[in-house]
Amino acid sequence: MVDFVLVSVLVVPLFLAVLQVGLYLYIRNTITAAASEGAHYAAVLNRDPADGEEHARRLVTGVVRDELVEAVTAEPVEIEGQPGVRVVVKAHMPALGLWGPGLGFEVEGHAVKETGE
DSSP states (O other): OHHHHHHHHHHHHHHHHHHHHHHHHHHHHHHHHHHHHHHHHHTSTTOOHHHHHHHHHHHHBTTBOGGGEEEEEEEEEEETTEEEEEEEEEEEEEEETTEEEEEEEEEEEEEEOOOOO
C-alpha cells in the first residue's frame, strides 16, 4: 500500500500535466484552424473581412467554450504585394483544466483575396 501511494504521488500529477498539454494543443489547433478558415472564407470574391470574422466565430462556437475566446477580428492586409485578409483570434487557456487563471495567446489566419481579373 505504501508503494502505491509513493508511486501515485508521482504518476497522477504527471498524467494530469500530459492531459493539460493535450487540452491546450486541442484548443489552440481548433482556434488556429478557425482563423485560417475564416480568412479563406473572407478572401472569396465579393466577401469582406467581416464575413470572415463571423465565419471564424461560428466555427469556434460550440467546439471551444465561449469564455475562452476573447476576441475575433478581421482586416484587409497586403500579403507580398497582393490584397489579402487576416483574421486574428485572441483567446486564453486556463492552467487548471478549463477553469482558473490562464495563459493568453493569439493566432492568425491569412489568405490572398480573390480578384475579378
